[in-house]
Amino acid sequence: MPKLGMEPIRRAALVKATIAQIGETGSLDVTVAQIAKRAGMSSALAHHYFGGKEQIFLAAMRHTMTVYGAEVRGALLMAPDPESRLQAIIRAGFGPANFRPEVIAAWLNFYVLARTNKDAARLLSIYHARLRSNLLFNLRPLVGPRAREAAERLAGLIDGLYLREGLSADARDGKSAVALVLQSLDLELAGQGAT
């Protein structure tokens, strides 16, 4: 029962299925057939719409980052001052949309893909840069010249805990990770005069 205007629907379904399948398989060894089946179509159609496996992955990567970016932006809008904006940034990464097993697996996937694929590498570096700059912008008024290093540290801590907790056997809900990073933020802000 072919309908018109299916393309965006199919693409979205494939992207969603890709992330789900990576989450379920727990590794990169997902086949186009698996993804397509999960998205309710033939693998041929998946190729028709995306051109190839890597492009499907890239689309999933883009989607994941878009979701993350939207979450961050949304949270930033409602935060009145730098400190609460920093907290919002920290919370966004561990929110329910981003800190789910499938999404975590997808991120890991992308880290790997970024080592081989130029587009993936570019996408990942965009994420890196954006997180860094978001932190930096809001740290500057609070810690002045130490902002750059503080941003680097907070970014590293966010990514590190995301992986450490996300990949650990007992899946947590991200709350403890958020708490840890927030304390680090406190330390950075308090350490202002000390160093």
Added chain:
Amino acid sequence: MPKLGMEPIRRAALVKATIAQIGETGSLDVTVAQIAKRAGMSSALAHHYFGGKEQIFLAAMRHTMTVYGAEVRGALLMAPDPESRLQAIIRAGFGPANFRPEVIAAWLNFYVLARTNKDAARLLSIYHARLRSNLLFNLRPLVGPRAREAAERLAGLIDGLYLREGLSADARDGKSAVALVLQSLDLELAGQGAT
């Protein structure tokens, strides 16, 4: 000309070749044939010694962790007090033996493998536990009850920067990462009275 006692030599060669190949390929898609060729033997022999591809990977993983563990232990021996021991732990992860492209790629590999393979997961959790406990043990006398969380934060920061810097396009030498973590350590220690 088959010789006696070749087994350990062959196994070591395969482990080394595995890490090198993962580093060169930049991804997990390395074949047994590639590894075996690099190690100077037939793929059949690789199977003969290890039984299968996953076991070769696991052996490489074990080796990587052993090297890391030895580096940490060695550094700890020469450090007289808790603070210098903490610094030694931090430095070990970014030392020349561990912070090389191949080894970084191997670690990423292991993260992924750990999502599928029980043994790999166990191995990885051992690493996690060991790093946490090493930090904890030396933080306790310095920050008392806050040691647990400080250890978690430092561990997360180490892993996060390892990935962030290790996977970034412009390969650094680890020095800046070490400096960042050391500063975090200072903050944790200075933050003692504050919180």
Added chain:
Amino acid sequence: MPKLGMEPIRRAALVKATIAQIGETGSLDVTVAQIAKRAGMSSALAHHYFGGKEQIFLAAMRHTMTVYGAEVRGALLMAPDPESRLQAIIRAGFGPANFRPEVIAAWLNFYVLARTNKDAARLLSIYHARLRSNLLFNLRPLVGPRAREAAERLAGLIDGLYLREGLSADARDGKSAVALVLQSLDLELAGQGAT
């Protein structure tokens, strides 16, 4: 905006596109989608009009032969005597309409297709017969009983040089080929008394 009476236009466009595509690809591996796109329509429509890929090929074959046949007939009309008619036949095959890379590739295509497809084989044998009979009819008054063999030879030489020169890397314009065949014709005519 579908119009009435589009069928002949669409069919002609597809035939033309088929030959062009075979010429461009340089091989038989042209897809219906390529042809249809080149003809400015969907592949579904191409099927609608022709029924299938082979029939598209056959139509292109028929067209090629029709063009060739028309060229020969036209040339024959203007030739007053047997000898000049023979020369006209020879020239026709290497004229600008037939001796172009695309058309040569199409012919080769048809040779191959004729091994599998009955209709193609019939079509090809019609070409063979027509060339032979055209030559024979005009040779008979000139060389008498030797006409049959002379016709066979001239036909073989035409086809052979068409392939040899047409497929050679350095595309020629067919003039040298024509000259060679014309000399052969002279030899056949001169050899009259000799044998």
Added chain:
Amino acid sequence: MPKLGMEPIRRAALVKATIAQIGETGSLDVTVAQIAKRAGMSSALAHHYFGGKEQIFLAAMRHTMTVYGAEVRGALLMAPDPESRLQAIIRAGFGPANFRPEVIAAWLNFYVLARTNKDAARLLSIYHARLRSNLLFNLRPLVGPRAREAAERLAGLIDGLYLREGLSADARDGKSAVALVLQSLDLELAGQGAT
């Protein structure tokens, strides 16, 4: 039951099977699986030994030309004078080893492949050059300055009749083709003084 030194045997079997399969199918659409099955092995092994489908085709092409070349050389050795050498060259192409349906189909295959594949094109041009030079060398002492064109004509006639008769529905044995070319040779030699 794996044995040692199978490679040359396997390769030869695949080459033979390729030609046979092309002959049977009558077209280029032969699959590696078909070839491999006919040669008594898995398609994987065929890939292992040749690397890919095109290389299998090329090997078959090379073999076909080698056989042809050997036939020509052998015939030349036993011919005492230029004229009989020319006759030997003509006969070789239509001998039982070369003028069989499979081999003819293979040649047609090569013509097509040569339009796409560099190596095939080179191989084909070697054949062209060799035939031309063989004819030329032996025509020179007989027809002097007209040798070049005579060689071109005879080469064209050989190829043309090979295709025309080889591809015609009623498979002939090549005798009539040889007779036709030999008469052309006579005409060329007799035409000496005439033109």
Added chain:
DNA sequence: AATGAATGAGGATTCATTCAT
């Protein structure tokens, strides 16, 4: 101990063809 030989299973990709709109 060591390897060339061999394959089965699977995976990405392509394509002619069909169908509802």
Added chain:
DNA sequence: GATGAATGAATCCTCATTCAT
């Protein structure tokens, strides 16, 4: 009349793994 949607079937190729020697 025309097309986007959709797929089954096929094809090339890869690879881990096994086995006889």
